[in-house]
Amino acid sequence: MLRIDKLVKQYKTGDIALKGVSLEIPKGQVLALIGPSGAGKSTVIRCVNRLVEPTEGKIWLNDLELVSLSSAALRRARRRMGMIFQEYALVERLSVMENVLSGRLGYVGFWRSFFRKYPQNDINEAYRLLERVELDHMADKRADELSGGQRQRIGICRALIQNPDLLLVDEPTASLDPKTSRQIMRLICDLCQERQLAAIINIHDVHLAQMFAKRIVGLQEGKIVYDGPPDSLTPDVLTQIYGEEDWEATIEEVEDEEEIEIAMETAGASS
Amino acid sequence: MTTPTQRSWKLQPFIKNPTLRWTLWVLTAIYLVLAFGTMEINWDRVAEGVTRSQRFLAAFFPPDFISRWDSIVEGIYESLWMAVTSTVVGILLSIPVGLGAARNLSFRPIYLFCRGILAVSRTFPEVILAIFFVKLFGFGPFAGFMALSIGTIGFYGKLLAEDIEDMDPVQAEAIRATGASWLQWLNYSVQPQVMPRMIGLGMYRLDINFRESAVVGIVGGGGIGATLLTSFDRYEFDSAAAILLVIIGIVMLVEYSSGYIRKKVQ
Numbered sequence: 022m023l024r025i026d027k028l029v030k031q032y033k034t035g036d037i038a039l040k041g042v043s044l045e046i047p048k049g050q051v052l053a054l055i056g057p058s059g060a061g062k063s064t065v066i067r068c069v070n071r072l073v074e075p076t077e078g079k080i081w082l083n084d085l086e087l088v089s090l091s092s093a094a095l096r097r098a099r100r101r102m103g104m105i106f107q108e109y110a111l112v113e114r115l116s117v118m119e120n121v122l123s124g125r126l127g128y129v130g131f132w133r134s135f136f137r138k139y140p141q142n143d144i145n146e147a148y149r150l151l152e153r154v155e156l157d158h159m160a161d162k163r164a165d166e167l168s169g170g171q172r173q174r175i176g177i178c179r180a181l182i183q184n185p186d187l188l189l190v191d192e193p194t195a196s197l198d199p200k201t202s203r204q205i206m207r208l209i210c211d212l213c214q215e216r217q218l219a220a221i222i223n224i225h226d227v228h229l230a231q232m233f234a235k236r237i238v239g240l241q242e243g244k245i246v247y248d249g250p251p252d253s254l255t256p257d258v259l260t261q262i263y264g265e266e267d268w269e270a271t272i273e274e275v276e277d278e279e280e281i282e283i284a285m286e287t288a289g290a291s292s
Numbered sequence: 293m294t295t296p297t298q299r300s301w302k303l304q305p306f307i308k309n310p311t312l313r314w315t316l317w318v319l320t321a322i323y324l325v326l327a328f329g330t331m332e333i334n335w336d337r338v339a340e341g342v343t344r345s346q347r348f349l350a351a352f353f354p355p356d357f358i359s360r361w362d363s364i365v366e367g368i369y370e371s372l373w374m375a376v377t378s379t380v381v382g383i384l385l386s387i388p389v390g391l392g393a394a395r396n397l398s399f400r401p402i403y404l405f406c407r408g409i410l411a412v413s414r415t416f417p418e419v420i421l422a423i424f425f426v427k428l429f430g431f432g433p434f435a436g437f438m439a440l441s442i443g444t445i446g447f448y449g450k451l452l453a454e455d456i457e458d459m460d461p462v463q464a465e466a467i468r469a470t471g472a473s474w475l476q477w478l479n480y481s482v483q484p485q486v487m488p489r490m491i492g493l494g495m496y497r498l499d500i501n502f503r504e505s506a507v508v509g510i511v512g513g514g515g516i517g518a519t520l521l522t523s524f525d526r527y528e529f530d531s532a533a534a535i536l537l538v539i540i541g542i543v544m545l546v547e548y549s550s551g552y553i554r555k556k557v558q
Binding site: 070072096097098099100102104106108110111112113114115119123125126127128131134135179183 | 467
């Protein structure tokens with residue numbers, strides 16, 4: 022589905038953010054990319070949709086090579102890649118509905134989008150997605166009136182209405198409280214399953230990554246140092262990714278919290 | 293118990309080098325002493341001016357709205373026409389220039405070119421531009437309109453460019469990531485971010501252009517300024533007072549309504 026081959030990114034400042042990253046993600050797989058700040062997680066996903074231009078390497082989305090695309094072809098390719106951002110990145114002064122529909126910009130002409138005359142199908146789909154995240158009653162609110170968790174759900178709708186093959190998710194929970202973080206992660210993973218979407222989720226919260234992703238990739242100083250299932254993340258591996266620290270507590274805590282989570286959900290269901 | 297060691301702390305001076313710092317202070321002081329020392333104040337003339345200003349003010353009262361009412365109305369009408377048209381035309385022209393002059397959306401050569409236009413149109417105050425256009429196109433409100441339009445481009449284009457440079461790049465990135473075209477990207481991510489401030493500044497510029505239209509009129513650019521000049525030339529100070537009151541009234545009205553609109557769009 023997505024294949025990244027020896028991706029290198031050197032910024033103008035001379036910093037080498039990625040030193041030959043290769044990854045292959047099959048259809049429907051949710052992959053969590055973990056690693057310390059500055060390891061290059063964000064650069065990886067921004068190179069895929071070329072918000073950041075890669076220095077070297079190739080990226081294939083299905084059969085399409087992305088790095089060599091011209092700007093018009095790149096715009097068409099971007100429609101197939103939905104992106105979800107850390108600080109939600111909603112356009113704050115636009116309404117919720119306009120934000121969701123902006124995911125269709127790659128498909129509609131300028132004047133249609135300018136007058137907000139979207140095809141009926143797009144509007145139906147927007148309402149379906151808003152109902153799915155239980156925010157359809159907010160359609161005409163301005164995006165900045167929403168809470169963090171609600172904004173992120175709108176961000177997810179905007180990415181999904183693109184009808185993408187791939188989700189690029191950049192620290193979706195970094196500005197959310199722990200409970201909302203889990204709800205958002207669960208929503209993203211459920212939606213990926215429903216629609217058989219591949220996803221790369223950058224996340225620095227190791228418990229959350231372990232809880233929700235089937236595959237974890239550890240990035241350290243622009244290189245992949247771990248690629249495997251969540252339960253093989255041992256203290257040694259975490260030390261390799263993040264550096265020396267007492268990791269036992271982190272890993273144990275995951276199991277504890279998972280139990281609490283299950284308890285919370287059953288309590289929620291019975292009440 | 294041991295007493296903690298004393299470490300002194302002082303705010304670091306802005307200019308680190310003490311010699312340079314003191315030299316600058318001394319030079320500034322010398323210049324100010326000389327500047328004020330050479331200022332010529334003739335107290336006799338000041339005293340005369342005070343009595344004259346009393347007579348002047350007395351001549352203003354009561355303001356006479358009636359005898360020149362027709363030309364006041366005509367002047368106001370012309371000034372408002374000048375203010376509105378020059379604001380609209382100036383803003384429309386300043387949008388492409390402002391977009392080109394925003395560092396985060398244009399290329400280097402276009403950026404320099406647009407910044408150049410802005411710099412040139414901001415160099416000359418409206419009065420100077422008006423004198424120039426009166427020479428080109430003759431007396432009348434068209435010269436004033438041209439002068440104010442160019443003034444508006446410099447003002448509005450620069451502020452638009454700066455507002456675009458200050459926008460949140462992440463919102464813009466998010467729209468770019470959807471596969472939007474450049475125009476769609478402008479319409480969905482740049483415009484919503486700059487619009488409220490730009491509407492406010494547009495109202496503010498209308499206000500400025502109305503006030504400037506009075507000044508521009510004095511050098512031959514038509515409008516209420518021309519009417520005001522005529523009444524001064526004829527020593528009709530009571531009519532002049534009426535004109536000034538009308539200008540003050542309209543400026544207050546525009547200012548109040550622009551404040552109201554700005555609050556609404558925030």
